[in-house]
Amino acid sequence: MAKTSKVSAKKSATSKSTSKSKASSKSPAVNGDQLIAYYRDMLNIRRFEEKAGQLYGMGLIGGFCHLYIGQEAVVVGMTQAGTDDDSVITSYRDHGHMLACGMDPKGVMAELTGRRGGYSKGKGGSMHMFSREKKFFGGHGIVGAQIPLGTGLAFAHKYKGDNGVCHAYMGDGAVNQGQIYESFNMAALWDLPVVYVIENNKYGMGTSIERASSNVELSERGNAHDIPGQSVNGMDVLDVVEKGGAALEHARSGKGPMILEMKTYRYRGHSMSDPAKYRSKEEVQKMRKESDPIDNLRHTILEGGFATEDQLKDIDKEIKSIVTAAAEYAQQSPEPDESELYTDILKEA
């Protein structure tokens, strides 16, 4: 097993890829078990998304499919910095968020293939999955709409007094929707426990942030509402854990919302049918080579002696088998029964 660093582990996070181990946000001395947990969770998302891309190419996944590859550190870091009381909501680039929350890769992949074993019984698809158990509230297809909804989750946390904070994710494209600022205003006005996580991957579909936003410093978007903001290296899971932890603490302690701008990058297209003519191959390759969150953490782990090359290879293998099993399940699970066409429209009063 991996060596632990000076700090002894609170609990072993290596036993389960999706466990939420609470990071010590204030201490820069992370322990090896935590590093390996981050690595495992990020790799789980990366491999899952690669497999989803393959299945899409094979025609097994239809419609829209937005891959999270490149941005893994954001959601893994935030989730690790959060607690089980927290709720999560995001847009349609949502597979990573579901896996980070601990949702079953089989159920997620089977939803992508539109099968009855999917989280929404095949009726939601890539953009519409939920898990009440894991407090994951979607998966929303309309750009920006998840932010008032997430603000409502925060309202409910406060109303119930359950100590939860809502992690409300949006992309850099969403920050120009008017409803974002309606939400910021109410969250600040009522001190709602919410952290707005802006995943700035530089492009809203094919339009670069510079071509869409008059002010590209997205952490400042809460200025008009006195919401503190911070810029985070979204390609570095440790930076995300540290600053995410502080922001969550701020919100949890009753001080109101915070905004985190995660500077990140998606390697793949906006969706599967993206010809990628709006950016150069060199730009993508440079990010992959120099800033990859998984490669860099791998390096840190090996350099710090937290694990050996072989131990990491074992994790790679384990993840590969989890993803392969998910893909198999997603192909074997039958399509929903035809009677499902008419169910789940209204609940029985």
Next chain:
Amino acid sequence: MATQVLMPALSPTMTEGKIAKWMKSEGDTVESGDVLCEIETDKATMEVEAVDEGKLGKILVAEGTEGVAVNTPIAVLLEEGEDANAIDAASSGGSAVAEAKPAEEPAAASYEEASAPARPKAAEIAPEPDYDGPTKTQTVREALCDAMSEEMRKDDTVFLMGEEVAEYQGAYKISQGMLAEFGEKRVIDTPITEIGFTGLGVGAAFYGLRPIVEYMTFNFAMQAVDHIINSAAKTLYMSGGQMGCPIVFRGANGAAARVGAQHSQCYASWYANCPGLAVVAPWSAADAKGLLKSAIRNPNPVIFLENEILYGQSFEVPDTEDFTLPIGKAKIELKGADVTIVAYSIAVGIAMDAAQQLAEQGIDAEVINLRTIRPMDTATIIESVKKTNRLVSVGEGWPTCGIGSEVSAVAMEQAFDYLDAPPVRVAGEDVPMPYAANLEKLALPKAKHVIEAVKSVCYS
């Protein structure tokens, strides 16, 4: 193990494409993420990236080839240390192919044969319970306030939010006294921010609260319609039944008086169009109270369409906190034998007025108060039409694709042989609401229009 690289689907509609150019040659080392080739799809030229690493063992489809079907093997990728033997195994359908097997039934192919299974019958809705207890005279305004207050006393998760609902006591004084009783945690003044507080309410409902969202008028809910439709109405379905959104959207709907086009629209048919919503439109104070209490208890999003003109009108209301009315059931306000008049909201009053005048002229009209627009109580309409053989609908909204159109269609489909005359719609004029007093009067349906319509279907 050698892997086949298959012709990928690169868009939701792609079935075949052209290999425009190979970017790697046989024998080249390939890393995950490297561009293997360019493919022209029905939409654009796209680069195909390698998913696995290895060596490009063989190109199976030469560049320039057109019409290559999705899932056709186009190359073979070798793992470290593999040789040409592996190529043959892979290209002849070796073990690696299993993983790349296309779906047995391509989704697009089966649309034409597919026919939907029979729609299950809706669950039977219990009829309105008979009530012969004491009543009290109340305005619609008071009845609405009582309904909310009674439900809020019973259930801590119910709260009211909207513009001016708390300190101002409601723009139309519906929430009079509620702030004092329930406090600012549960009676919440929002900023003027319809899409924001609607989305916030829906999010709170997802988390188990039961919000009542008041729109000062439904005209302003147009700002928020995305959250009503996309977030509130569809999420139960999209989640396979896991979620649910117990929320009431309520406020004044339809024309008030002299407020012009942007403040005088009936939205009944807009919301009634959307599955996943219940749409309720009360007429009397008893309707308002019984239906609002049911709406608050309902586990689904309910659109509750009130009417400003009705707020001050008085009716008899059962004097008990247990009084509720079933959503989805119409009420026969007046029994009659000669013609069926179907109306909702303020138009029920117009229909009742017309029926009285018709009675004086010897025509015995039956008046149905829809109460719920969606799900519509079609059984009550059909039963009545089978008896009277004539149908007139009355509503304030525009005629095109309106509630009256739906009522007519239902009668045509389910009681065509019983109809002695084509159904007639009495509706608002097909114009934006004018401001001028005389023009506004002309734009709205009145008893005389109903009487004319009834006479035309009765050929009298």
